[in-house]
Amino acid sequence: MDGLMQFIFSGLTVGAVYALVALGFTIIYNASDVVNFSQGEFVMLGGMITVFTFEAGLPLPLAAVVAIAVTAGVGVALNKLAIEPARGAPVVSLIIITIGASILIRGASQLIFDKQLHRFPAFSGDEPLQVLGATILPQSLWVIGGALLVFVALWLFFTKTLTGKAVLATANNRLAAQLVGINTNYVMTLSFALSAAIGALAGVLVTPITLVGYDVGVGLALKGFAAAMLGGMGNPKGALVGGLLLGLCEALTAGFLSSQYKEAVAFVIILAVLFVMPQGLFGRKSTERV
Amino acid sequence: MNMQSKWTQIAILVALIVILPVFFPSGYYYRVGALIFVNALSVVGLVILIGFAGQISLGHAGFAGIGAFSCALLPVHFGLHPAIAVLVGALLSALIAGMIGRPILRLQGYYLAVATLGFGVLMSMVLTNERELTGGPDGMRVADLGLREVLRDMGLKLSGGEFWYAMCGLVLVIGVWVALNLYNSPTGRAMRALHGSEVAARTVGIDVASKKLQAFVISAIYASVAGSLLALQNGFITPDVAGFMHSIEMVTMTVLGGVGSILGAILGAAILTLLPQVLTVFAEYEQLVLGAVMILVMIFLPRGLLPSIAAKLRGRGE
Numbered sequence: 001m002d003g004l005m006q007f008i009f010s011g012l013t014v015g016a017v018y019a020l021v022a023l024g025f026t027i028i029y030n031a032s033d034v035v036n037f038s039q040g041e042f043v044m045l046g047g048m049i050t051v052f053t054f055e056a057g058l059p060l061p062l063a064a065v066v067a068i069a070v071t072a073g074v075g076v077a078l079n080k081l082a083i084e085p086a087r088g089a090p091v092v093s094l095i096i097i098t099i100g101a102s103i104l105i106r107g108a109s110q111l112i113f114d115k116q117l118h119r120f121p122a123f124s125g126d127e128p129l130q131v132l133g134a135t136i137l138p139q140s141l142w143v144i145g146g147a148l149l150v151f152v153a154l155w156l157f158f159t160k161t162l163t164g165k166a167v168l169a170t171a172n173n174r175l176a177a178q179l180v181g182i183n184t185n186y187v188m189t190l191s192f193a194l195s196a197a198i199g200a201l202a203g204v205l206v207t208p209i210t211l212v213g214y215d216v217g218v219g220l221a222l223k224g225f226a227a228a229m230l231g232g233m234g235n236p237k238g239a240l241v242g243g244l245l246l247g248l249c250e251a252l253t254a255g256f257l258s259s260q261y262k263e264a265v266a267f268v269i270i271l272a273v274l275f276v277m278p279q280g281l282f283g284r285k286s287t288e289r290v
Numbered sequence: 291m292n293m294q295s296k297w298t299q300i301a302i303l304v305a306l307i308v309i310l311p312v313f314f315p316s317g318y319y320y321r322v323g324a325l326i327f328v329n330a331l332s333v334v335g336l337v338i339l340i341g342f343a344g345q346i347s348l349g350h351a352g353f354a355g356i357g358a359f360s361c362a363l364l365p366v367h368f369g370l371h372p373a374i375a376v377l378v379g380a381l382l383s384a385l386i387a388g389m390i391g392r393p394i395l396r397l398q399g400y401y402l403a404v405a406t407l408g409f410g411v412l413m414s415m416v417l418t419n420e421r422e423l424t425g426g427p428d429g430m431r432v433a434d435l436g437l438r439e440v441l442r443d444m445g446l447k448l449s450g451g452e453f454w455y456a457m458c459g460l461v462l463v464i465g466v467w468v469a470l471n472l473y474n475s476p477t478g479r480a481m482r483a484l485h486g487s488e489v490a491a492r493t494v495g496i497d498v499a500s501k502k503l504q505a506f507v508i509s510a511i512y513a514s515v516a517g518s519l520l521a522l523q524n525g526f527i528t529p530d531v532a533g534f535m536h537s538i539e540m541v542t543m544t545v546l547g548g549v550g551s552i553l554g555a556i557l558g559a560a561i562l563t564l565l566p567q568v569l570t571v572f573a574e575y576e577q578l579v580l581g582a583v584m585i586l587v588m589i590f591l592p593r594g595l596l597p598s599i600a601a602k603l604r605g606r607g608e
Contacts (some may be wrong), residue, residue: 045537096545099538101589104581111574117516190483222407222534229404235437260419267408272403277394286510 005134007255008248011211013140015247017043017148020202021224022231022239024195029234030171034083034094038102040221041109042196045071046203047212048109051118057171068200074105075196076189080278084188102217122208142220143205150198151240158236167191171234219261226270232280241281245269296470299553304464307459309396311452314578319608320451321408321523322567327458328519330559331465335512337555338469342478344485345395347535348403349410352384353510355417355532359424361521365433370556382510383418385513389508390502395502420509431529432521454523461519462556465512474506481505487603513540539553546587548594557596 014178021039045227048066082097089097096201116239123142157164169177170187178184202211226244231238246266254262273281307327316319332354339345360379364370370378394405417424424430439452448456472478480501484491492498521527530536539562547558565583569576591598 035403081587082585086592089592091403091415092340092545092549095346095348096467096542099542100581100583100584103577104585107575107579107581108576113483142367177312208430218534222411223433226404226408229401233400236505239587264412264415266412271394271408274397274401278397278401280401 003134003255005132007251009010009131009134009136009140011248011251012244013137013206013247014250015244016144016162016247017206017210017220018227019147019203019240019243020150020198020224021220022228022243023154023155023236024199024202025224025228026234026236026239027154027167027191027198029228031188032079032083034234035225036078036083036101036195037095037194037221037225038046038078039097039195039199039224040100040217040219041105042071042075042217043203043206044109044217045074045105046200047112047207047216048118048203049200050204050207051120051212052113056121056144057166060123063120064204068135068197071200072197073204074140074194074198075192075194076146079188079192082222082281083192084185095237102221106214106217110124113131113172113214115214117211119207119211119212137209139205139208143202146201146205147188147240147243150201154201160226163190217264221268227264230273230281232269235282238280238282255283296474296522299470300463300467301600302553303556304463307463311455314380317449317451320449320455322529322563323519324451324454324523326556326560326563327462328523329540329563330556331458331462331519332516332540333514333543333547333559334462334465334469334552335509335516335588336470337549338481338512339505339509340541341549341551341555343354343481343502345502345505346399346403346541347406347506348541349406349511350409350509350513350536351532351534351536352410352413352541353387354520354540355413355516355529356383357514358521358527358531359417361518361526362422362430363553364431368608372433372522373437374523376515376522380514383510385506387573388506389493391503391506392499395506396461404456407534407537410532410534414532414534415527424529427529428549429526432525435523436469438469440522449524456521458519458523461515465515466552466556473552477501477504502578517528518584542584545594546584548597551594551596554594554596558594559594 009018014264021043024042025035028034030041034229046067049070050060050063053063053066058066060178078101082101086093086097121139122139124135128137158168165178165183167187167190169180170184174184177187224243224244227242228239230246231240231242250262250266250271253265257265310323312319332350334346339347357376357379360382361372361375364375364378365372384572390409394402394409397405418427436456438448440451441448441453457607479494480491481504483496484495484498484501488498517531520531541563543558544555545558546562548554548555565580566576568578572579587595593601
């Protein structure tokens with residue numbers, strides 16, 4: 001079992017990215033009941049914009065901040081231009097709108113940037129660290145640390161701040177939230193900005209390890225969506241656990257069974273969980289209103 | 291779109307299929323037409339699933355993959371005639387849909403979406419990874435149906451394009467006829483009832499689980515036959531046929547034209563099949579345009595193209 005630690009490390013790194021994407025799904029779903037399939041494109045934009053502003057001469061931290069800010073802007077635009085006008089549309093229409101948005105963003109980045117793979121230097125060098133008999137890249141620690149930090153920050157935001165509670169109230173019942181004076185439109189805008197920023201952050205953190213190209217978003221969106229569903233849609237804790245679990249399963253399958261079928265195992269697990277627990281690991285049970 | 295005018299709809303469809311070739315500037319357009327009919331066939335299946343029964347599937351390309359590779363593999367390994375392979379593929383799809391359908395269809399909304407998506411992804415992964423059997427991402431050759439030669443011997447000379455245009459058109463008309471019959475049958479009415487409200491449907495004695503399953507199995511057969519026809523007419527098939535993007539394309543076509551309307555769905559299939567052909571000059575902008583079309587139609591014509599336009603015309607007429 002020599003490789004075990006090694007696979008766990010790589011699983012946690014990938015899992016942390018899935019968890020960040022899943023958290024992004026969760027925030028938007030909570031605020032608007034929309035599953036945003038273009039969530040993966042936010043990760044791509046975060047990586048791509050950082051690469052191009054960095055190569056244009058900006059220092060790396062500043063480039064990252066620019067990327068996160070611009071992506072947050074894209075998130076807000078997505079809400080204003082595509083989601084809000086379709087309020088109340090059936091699930092299928094919303095799925096098509098957000099998938100359309102993802103294709104649109106991909107098509108635009110292919111024109112604005114290019115079709116090559118890119119990377120920028122890791123934050124703390126590329127010298128692997130020795131931990132518990134396995135090696136880990138310093139950048140992996142940045143990714144895992146970043147995911148945990150975002151999770152804690154979100155938890156504080158939702159439980160300790162008035163704005164965070166307003167988001168939760170809107171998620172629970174939009175009309176009731178409006179009645180007690182919550183600006184639900186502002187909450188929507190905020191959720192999309194936050195979700196896009198988290199996605200972009202994931203892109204910034206992981207690009208030095210996995211590289212970024214205009215088409216990396218689809219795969220990430222599928223995995224993040226699966227992770228969020230695995231944990232139970234709308235539950236931040238579920239998103240974190242689902243993401244890490246998915247990453248670990250993939251890495252262990254690739255290590256011990258077959259690297260070709262590593263992604264298959266993730267979906268097999270999701271199907272199995274949904275068969276037994278139709279609401280996901282941490283989801284609430286709901287009933288249909290007649 | 292009024293479903294009761296069954297024969298009117300079939301007549302419109304047949305008339306279009308027969309008359310359109312008059313305007314074809316070259317033989318190439320027969321190929322495009324055949325492709326539209328194949329896509330339309332799987333979309334009619336999805337109208338039954340999404341439009342009648344109100345269930346979503348993001349993995350139906352998986353069934354198209356089963357149909358396509360049945361046609362490719364069975365003649366090589368078991369010496370079956372390709373026409374028999376189409377039927378075996380459809381049967382296999384129905385069996386698999388029946389097996390996975392029961393647990394999957396207990397799920398609702400986004401959970402159903404991710405479960406069907408999972409099935410589709412698994413299917414395409416198997417087809418991509420089993421290189422020795424399926425040729426992997428490079429794909430494999432598909433045997434000829436042989437019917438064109440039979441027709442030629444009988445004195446009916448058709449080009450490849452013309453033959454497949456007629457063949458796929460015929461299968462599409464049959465598929466539409468079956469779907470329209472289903473719409474007004476007790477089963478179809480039960481499906482539409484559970485679409486409205488599952489609880490209400492259950493109270494009036496409808497076996498909700500089995501009706502959902504029937505819709506799922508029927509739509510899987512449509513997708514499978516469409517996949518087979520695609521493989522046969524191209525003489526070549528890659529695992530892309532089972533890919534996630536193909537599933538999305540199918541659902542988009544269904545919703546674009548009008549999810550409750552069969553002719554609308556065919557219109558949706560035609561538009562999305564033609565779009566890349568029209569945009570070949572602007573290949574770089576294809577994704578941009580496709581994404582924008584998907585968003586704009588869903589926002590401004592939420593019921594889909596045909597029903598929205600029909601409603602507008604009717605409103606003006608009265």
